[in-house]
Amino acid sequence: MDARSLRSMHLSFAGVVYNLGVTAKIGSLLLVFFYTLSYLFDPLKPLAVTPGYLIPPNFWIWTVVTHPFVEVHILLLLCSVAAVVFSSNFLESSFGTVNLLIYYAIVCIASSICSALYYFFAYMVTFNVDYLFDVHINGMSGLLGGAVVAVKQIAGDQPFIGAVGLQLKDMTLLCFVCLLGLKLFGLLPGGYVLSYGFGALAGWIYLRFYQNHSKGRGDQTQQFAFKYFFPKPAQGPIGTVSNIVYKFLLKVKICRKTTYRYDVGAPSNITLTLSGVNSLDAERRRNKAIKALDERLKKSTSEASAAWPSLEDEEVGKIDPESTVNVPHPTKPDSQSSSPDGSASPDIVTIEMDSTSAAENV
Template identity: 45%
Template sequence: MSSPPEQSLPNASAKSTNVTNFLQSSSSAFLSVIVSSHVVKGTVLLLVISYFLTFSSSALDHLSVVPGYVLPPNFWIWTLITHNFLQVHMVMVLIDICVVILSGKLLEPLWGPLQIGIFFLIVCCCSAVCTALTYMVFYYVTGNTNYLFETRIHGLGAYIGGFSVVVKQLMPDEVLLRLPFGKVRNRHIPLLCLVTAIVLSLCGVLNGPYSIHFGFGVLASWIYLRFYQKHSNGNRGDMAEDFTFSSFFPSPLDIFVAIISNTIFSLLIRVGVCKKPQRKYDVSSPTTITVTLPGTDPADAERRRQLAIKALNERLSKTGDEASWPGLEDDEQEGAEPELVVAGANEPLTTSEAVAGGDSTPTTKDNDSTGSSP
């Protein structure tokens, strides 16, 4: 008779544990909002208020981007701003709130509220216009007026796509998951999120324009960060090699994407839309030549320098373990080791002692040796 209560105890404890974990996660999320800046708090508040506005079909029509109304001759240009805060599903509202909090934690210390606002406006407005133009193309191809007047573009899909590009730019080599077939890094986030959005849109989980809106957000964000974002040193953009457009794609495809993107970029340079990146050479140092790329912020340059030093140290340690001195084995077999006479030393050094000391070139004690950075 005592067995049923004993079996119900684990279930009750499991339920209480789940409730406790949910309350802890909810409280941590609430505390994250409390300690966030006023910009993040205001954005979260707008997302919550706008969710309740979506229960009114009239408010949804006048606050969402409708391709037939936002473009000429109607010019509902206010919807380019208001559509970002509208979500008809609570799950999507929670996702948007989480992304806003994460982006505030990551970007505000680096950019400041003003740069975040500029990034938000450029990415979201450009993505909304491009998505509306895409549906106008669908209308001209099919003749279906639903693409013009029944399509509602709303949500932070473009900003989420843009934020994924920022994560790739700042922390490209951070490992997110370790899978049997490879590692998932931050550089893979934009493409993985885009593919996920397309699949969910095809399955009917997300509304039709969301994946297109997300894709244009990724593209607009990369163009802005690559060529136009102004840095504290006065330069614009980020011309790093690991931030090219082809770096968004896996290795089998990046070569073909690079050919296409480089061709388009060359055409844009010829017509004057883009400028050719200028490299600055500093030859004032007698031992090193410094090459400066435009758009490199000091903090970002320091991060890249640390990564380069780490990779170089790993390569040097690997080659140092595999390196061998020619003719050393022959000398040991003959039983005689050649001597290296070091100026200023009382006793000569053998070859093995010189190798163990890590220096194979004659040096003097009084002279200082300065090496050049690779």
């Protein structure tokens, strides 16, 4: 290979790196940095999550932060870098750099803690100490689980493999099946599968119930329900179980109902439909509000007429009893302007004055 080809490849690689997002650059650099440490010492014990060392008296809490970047095999390193680059470039424009970093931190930390709890439970059932000290949770599988859930939320209906009818919303289950197959063939540690599953679950819970956005909190769209992560034959039973769990969490105050905020005063073509309110009921409430508004206008007009100040006669200096202003009560068709839909506008009131009386007061 000549120098010109090497220079061209170098420029192409530099261009690709330059066009990467901030999240992809940070994740790739940290992965490469921690991988180089594996040539100096074994980073799994001090930097990966080991369930037995996560609890007192050791309490190696920093491992929940460092474990995603620890890789000791070059093939897994390349897969982790690819996962970070592709997912970050796809999600960063929608989430924003800061929000995406927060989201990745949440799913990685939650997946490591939940995986450690799983191994604690396995130890309590089997009393096998290997589950506490010989198991290491590391790698980007937890981040990958959260990333594919976010991809489903943003562009779930886009085709992934059009020849077989796969869409992006099917990636979550497809990746889990692939990782599980690699684990069964002994090509991947079990911690990767657990971390991926808990990362996907943590990402869905955050996006479903806790993510802040302009319209409120969470994503309660039907397409993002938990049962739609599974094939159609399994959606019925899974939906029933997930609804029972959700209602239980609401009762124990762990979850709360999601609310949304809408600016109904802003000009928009959006029509809000409220459940339980039909057109006749809405018309009845509208007429009741108009009637109450008319009564308030009549009351305020009568009070203003009673408190109208007396006018002095310019020539005699006395009060002229005939110098009065005729302020009739506003009538519904004449005193109020109507909006295009026929509703009354309360801020426009017409006051008619007697021309003879007004001329005498000039």
